[in-house]
Amino acid sequence: MTRRPLVRVQHIWIRFWARYRPAKSARPPVVLARGSVPEVRGHIDEPAPDAQVDKLGFTVRGWCAWGDRPALAVAVCLDGVVVGRAAVGSVLRRDVANAARSENLADTGWQVFVGLGGRKRGESANLSVLVWGDVDSPPVVLDAFSVVVEEMRTDPARDADSSRMEYVGHLHQPRAGDAVGEVFPVRGWAMRGHDAVSRLDVLVNGECVGRARMGLPNPGLEVERPEPGGMISGFEYWVDLSSVSSATSTVKLELVAGSSDGRPVPLFERALRVRRATPPTDRSDRSAVHVRRRQQLLSTIDAPRSLDLNLVVFTHQLDFGGGQLWLDEFLKKAGAGTRFACTVVSFKDGPLREAAERRGIAVHVTDEPPVDDPERYEGRITELAALVASGGHNVALVNTAHVFSGADVAARLSLPTVWAVHESFTPLVLMTVAFGSPMDPAVLDAAKSAMEAADALVFEASATRDLYADWSRPGHSVVVPYGVDTEEIENYARLVSRHTARTEVDVRPDSQMILVMGTIEQRKAQTRIAQAFSRIADDHPEWDLVFVGDTNSEYSKTLRRYIRTVGLTDRCRIIPIDSDTYRWYRAADVLLSASDVESLPRSMLEAMCFGVTVVSASVFGVPELVTDGDTGFLFEPNDLDALASTLHRVLGLDKDELERVGAAGRQYVLEHHDSSGYAGELIRLCHGLLEGNGVKPRDVLSKEGRQLDTVGLETAR
Numbered sequence: 001m002t003r004r005p006l007v008r009v010q011h012i013w014i015r016f017w018a019r020y021r022p023a024k025s026a027r028p029p030v031v032l033a034r035g036s037v038p039e040v041r042g043h044i045d046e047p048a049p050d051a052q053v054d055k056l057g058f059t060v061r062g063w064c065a066w067g068d069r070p071a072l073a074v075a076v077c078l079d080g081v082v083v084g085r086a087a088v089g090s091v092l093r094r095d096v097a098n099a100a101r102s103e104n105l106a107d108t109g110w111q112v113f114v115g116l117g118g119r120k121r122g123e124s125a126n127l128s129v130l131v132w133g134d135v136d137s138p139p140v141v142l143d144a145f146s147v148v149v150e151e152m153r154t155d156p157a158r159d160a161d162s163s164r165m166e167y168v169g170h171l172h173q174p175r176a177g178d179a180v181g182e183v184f185p186v187r188g189w190a191m192r193g194h195d196a197v198s199r200l201d202v203l204v205n206g207e208c209v210g211r212a213r214m215g216l217p218n219p220g221l222e223v224e225r226p227e228p229g230g231m232i233s234g235f236e237y238w239v240d241l242s243s244v245s246s247a248t249s250t251v252k253l254e255l256v257a258g259s260s261d262g263r264p265v266p267l268f269e270r271a272l273r274v275r276r277a278t279p280p281t282d283r284s285d286r287s288a289v290h291v292r293r294r295q296q297l298l299s300t301i302d303a304p305r306s307l308d309l310n311l312v313v314f315t316h317q318l319d320f321g322g323g324q325l326w327l328d329e330f331l332k333k334a335g336a337g338t339r340f341a342c343t344v345v346s347f348k349d350g351p352l353r354e355a356a357e358r359r360g361i362a363v364h365v366t367d368e369p370p371v372d373d374p375e376r377y378e379g380r381i382t383e384l385a386a387l388v389a390s391g392g393h394n395v396a397l398v399n400t401a402h403v404f405s406g407a408d409v410a411a412r413l414s415l416p417t418v419w420a421v422h423e424s425f426t427p428l429v430l431m432t433v434a435f436g437s438p439m440d441p442a443v444l445d446a447a448k449s450a451m452e453a454a455d456a457l458v459f460e461a462s463a464t465r466d467l468y469a470d471w472s473r474p475g476h477s478v479v480v481p482y483g484v485d486t487e488e489i490e491n492y493a494r495l496v497s498r499h500t501a502r503t504e505v506d507v508r509p510d511s512q513m514i515l516v517m518g519t520i521e522q523r524k525a526q527t528r529i530a531q532a533f534s535r536i537a538d539d540h541p542e543w544d545l546v547f548v549g550d551t552n553s554e555y556s557k558t559l560r561r562y563i564r565t566v567g568l569t570d571r572c573r574i575i576p577i578d579s580d581t582y583r584w585y586r587a588a589d590v591l592l593s594a595s596d597v598e599s600l601p602r603s604m605l606e607a608m609c610f611g612v613t614v615v616s617a618s619v620f621g622v623p624e625l626v627t628d629g630d631t632g633f634l635f636e637p638n639d640l641d642a643l644a645s646t647l648h649r650v651l652g653l654d655k656d657e658l659e660r661v662g663a664a665g666r667q668y669v670l671e672h673h674d675s676s677g678y679a680g681e682l683i684r685l686c687h688g689l690l691e692g693n694g695v696k697p698r699d700v701l702s703k704e705g706r707q708l709d710t711v712g713l714e715t716a717r
Contacts, residue, residue, distance in 0.1 A: 040131055040140045041065045042108070047127075049145035057115045060084070063093045063108040064142055065100075066133030070108045075130045075139070082130075084112035090170040092268055103176060103271065111168040113194070116149060123149045166193050167257055169233070171268040174253070179273040182241045183432045189218045189233040190257065190267060196229050196531050198641040200267070202237045203254040204244045211638040212237040212255065213596055215527035217558040228534075228565040231558060232527045238433060240426045241274065242470075249274050258639070279441060309340040309686055312393035312415075314406025318350030318363075320579060321519065322602045323422040326482060327399045328352050333485075333679035337361040343391050345384065345406065351579070362391075369405045371435045374442040377405075384409045395686045398454075401427070401468075402434040407450040416689035418682060419454040424464045424599045424620040427451070427471050455689050456697035458682065460600040461621020478697040480682065481624075482600045483675035489609045492582050501586035505546075512543050514651075515588035515612070517581060517603040518595075519549040520556040520574070525594035525617075525638075527559050532594075532644035534566045540651045545592075548575045548584055585610040589658065590650060596637045598622055605673050608632070608665035613658050615650050617643070625673075631665040 042064030047053055064071045076084040091109030119125065128144035169190030174180055190197045200212040216234030241251070255268040315327055336342035337360030344356055347368035356363050364387065369380035388396075388409060396410035398419040410417040423430050431439055431447060439447075448471055451457070457477040459465035465477050507513055514533075518524050526547055533545050545568075550556045556574065563572045578584065581603070585591070591607035593616040598604075600621040604614055608625075614632035616622050626632035635646035650658075681701060688700030 039067060040071070040133070040142060042071070042131065042142050044129055044143050047147055049147075051147055052150040053116070053147045055116050055119060055121060055149045057113060058147075060112045060114055060127070060129065061091070062110060062129065062142070063091075063096050063105075064088060064110070064129075064131050065096075065105055065108050066131070068102065069104050071131045071133050072135070073132045074110050074112070074142070075132075076112045076114055077128045077130065078114065078116075078125045080126070080128075084114045086110045086112045086168075087170055088131075090168050092266070094269065106269065107176065119149045121150055125149065167191070167197065167265055167267055168193075169197075169267060171255065171270065174270055174272055176270050177273070178270070179275040180239075180241075180251075181275050183428045184239055184241075186212065186235075186237045186239060186253065186255070188235060188255075188268065190214075190235060190255075191229055191233045192257070194227045194229055196233065196528075196640055197235075197257050199258045199636075199639040200235055200237075201256045201258070201264070202239065203256060204239060204241070204251050205248075206252070206254075207244060209239060209244060210237060211596075213522060213525070213638060214640070215525055215531065216522055217527075217555060219558075228562055229531075231565070232531070232562055236522075238425075238429045240429050242428055243426060258641075306392060306394065307690070309395060309690060310391070310393045311336065311340060311342045311395050311397055311686060312388050312391065312410075313342065313344045313397045313399060314403050314409070315344060315346050315399040316368075316403050317348035318344075318346050318352040318356075318365075319348075320351065320577060323400045323420075324350070324352055325602055326420070326422065328355060329483075329485065329675045330679045330682055331356060331359065331361060333675050334683050341392075343393065345387070347403070371439045371443045374440050377440070377443050377446070381405065381409055381412070385413055388413060388415070395690050397682070397686070401425075401430055404431075404447040404450045407454055408446050411450055411453040416686075417454045418456045418458060418685050418689065419451070420458045420682075421464065421468060422460060422599050424461075424467065424597050426467050455695070456685050458685070458697075461624050463620040463624070464599045475696045475698060478701060480678045480701075481673060482602065482605065483673040483678045484602060484605045484609060484669070486609055486670050486674045489582065489606065493586065493610060496583065496586055498586055501583045504583050505587050507587050508544055510542070512589040512651075513587060514543060514545045514590045514592050514647075515584055515607070516545070516547045516592050517549065517584060517607070518593075518601070519551060519577065520547060520553065520559060521551075522555055523595055523597045524549075525596060527555075527562060528640055528643060529592060529594050530559060530563055530566075530568070530572065531640060532647055533572070534568060535644045536648045536651070537568060537571055539648065543571075543589075543651050545572045546575065546584070546588075547573070548578055548581070550574050550576045552576075581606065582610075585612055588612050590615055592647065593617060593622075594637075594643055595619065600625060605669055608662075608669045609673075611659070611662040611666040613650070613662040614665055615647060625668075626665070630661070631668050632661060 042062060044060065044062040046061045047058060060076045064074060071088045073085065073087050075082045088110050089107035091111050092106060093109035094106055096108050097103055097106035124146050126144065127147050129142040130139035131142045132139050167190060169188060171188040173185055173187040186202060190200060197214065200214060201208050202210050202212055212235040214235045215232045216236055218231060218234040251272050251274055253270040253272055254266060257265040257267050315324065318324060343362040343364060345364045345366065347366065349365045353363045370376045394415065396406065396415045396417045398406045398417060401421045401423045407417055407419055431444060451471045452473055455476060457468065457472050458480050459477065460482045462479050465479055516526060516529055520526050560574055563569060585607050588607065591604065591612050591614045593601060593604060595617060596619055598619050604616065604625065608614055614626055616626060616632060616634060617637035618634040619637045623634060626634055628634040633646055633650050636642040685697055685700055688695050
């Protein structure tokens with residue numbers, strides 16, 4: 001089936017709207033034509049001719065085909081004036097495809113909401129629907145008839161079919177009949193009337209593989225459907241067929257919405273062909289050349305390895321992200337640069353570089369090896385290997401999963417390697433999403449080999465470790481929970497009062513604050529938080545919502561527009577990234593996280609240490625930290641109804657109950673998540689791997705009572 005991409009459809013509507021927009025003083029003529037164009041087939045299912053329609057507005061639904069394929073777009077006219085538009089395919093019409101015996105025609109449905117602009121009861125209006133088959137073809141009339149305006153009461157009891165028709169949307173990717181790889185994206189938009197779809201489950205061959213990320217910007221729909229929900233109606237999900245038990249050469253993709261009455265509502269369906277990954281080309285000759293060159297280069301470097309720890313660290317960047325702060329805290333607690341030699345190799349610069357250099361750590365900022373060209377990849381690996389060898393390093397620490405090239409360098413130099421994995425994605429999804437260009441099969445094979453060769457894979461949570469089971473050697477994975485500097489936080493809380501912090505960050509007097517801390521980005525679901533708050537804000541006038549982490553991205557700009565459109569600018573604030581996060585925690589009453597990907601977020605640990613009550617999506621390592629109703633509150637991820645109802649319940653609690661939960665969370669972090677704990681575990685691993693060949697991480701970490709006198713750290717709890 002031929003389908004125009006979303007961007008082109010957006011451009012179509014800009015051109016259509018410029019041509020047919022209603023004038024304030026006059027109604028422009030509508031161009032109708034039926035020249036030598038393919039046959040137009042279709043039907044307006046609702047309303048019927050001469051039907052009564054609600055003066056507050058009504059929905060026009062139907063389907064249309066342009067020859068043997070779906071038409072491109074439709075426009076609804078009242079008395080010759082265009083009053084609504086939609087892309088064809090926004091509603092699944094399995095009935096049409098079955099009747100016509102053509103899978104292509106499943107994407108012929110459409111739905112348009114029409115406002116009547118204050119027309120009087122009993123007034124008649126001429127309704128017509130125009131159909132476009134191509135961008136440059138003139139429109140064709142599908143049908144035309146009269147409707148009568150009435151004041152109508154809606155019946156709360158609806159049958160299953162009418163409930164299904166409340167939903168509207170479009171699946172842009174993949175298209176019907178597409179050939180997809182082992183990992184592929186699912187993208188589109190969906191709404192329920194004028195509101196957001198609460199959740200959207202993704203099924204492959206009837207097996208639920210996950211829930212789509214929703215609330216994504218949808219700029220094209222801001223023109224077509226100007227209501228607030230339209231601008232953030234986009235969704236996305238990455239399917240990993242390697243985790244699907246029933247995946248074959250063809251798969252059936254389904255997207256199913258959860259309705260308010262609990263019944264699943266199928267929205268989209270695709271039959272897809274699976275294109276299996278091409279195995280790496282035999283490069284044995286080229287590999288031999290690269291090995292010979294690397295050995296020749298390394299032989300010129302006279303840097304014998306010492307028995308004293310000399311650590312090389314590979315990391316992706318040095319800004320204030322969670323994984324970067326994890327590394328910074330470790331280096332500080334372990335005494336890197338003073339107690340032992342250390343060099344950090346980073347593929348992107350950032351403010352944490354200066355902090356590292358002040359501690360005596362050498363920092364080398366360089367380009368990341370390219371993943372789409374095995375020749376250039378090998379060249380960069382050789383250069384990095386020479387850099388590491390010349391520094392006399394004897395242990396490697398790799399920070400974050402997609403910095404596999406650092407682990408590859410360490411493996412080729414036979415360096416003991418500790419690899420910290422923070423990302424809660426399956427390896428194939430991570431490697432697909434993390435890089436802007438497709439990975440060459442040979443480079444992907446190098447990534448997998450590097451992870452299998454690592455001496456210790458360190459995870460923050462058991463749920464994240466389980467995702468990488470197929471890429472790691474048995475006995476070489478270990479969970480070392482993340483920690484924060486609890487002593488520093490307690491000192492700050494003693495020195496800075498809550499009143500001082502609230503004054504400093506300009507909290508509204510006599511109000512309570514919901515804090516959303518973290519870079520404003522799609523995976524953290526700040527737009528869904530704003531949607532949930534808009535539903536309950538009137539019930540909790542004393543509460544304000546503050547987002548800290550603005551980077552002026554398109555996502556954060558859309559968040560601002562949504563907040564402005566729903567009239568919450570006096571209750572919601574968006575603050576740029578602030579390195580002084582402690583003052584925000586000190587001023588907050590609740591920390592809210594709706595992220596769908598979190599292993600063990602630092603912001604949550606810090607907030608809990610301040611005694612702030614945590615409300616969070618129950619994802620990956622979060623339930624290992626938060627016990628619902630005890631040390632915080634949890635809700636289902638990627639479920640707007642669950643988010644809104646949980647937040648409504650928490651905001652309605654009395655002050656004593658909020659403080660009780662906050663105090664329990666604080667005590668738990670003090671007992672289990674001080675940063676000296678994970679720093680001690682990592683240093684123990686580094687020394688243990690340096691001293692013995694073939695040592696497994698569990699063997700090293702199981703030695704109770706061992707003191708790390710060489711680095712001045714207590715044994716990790």
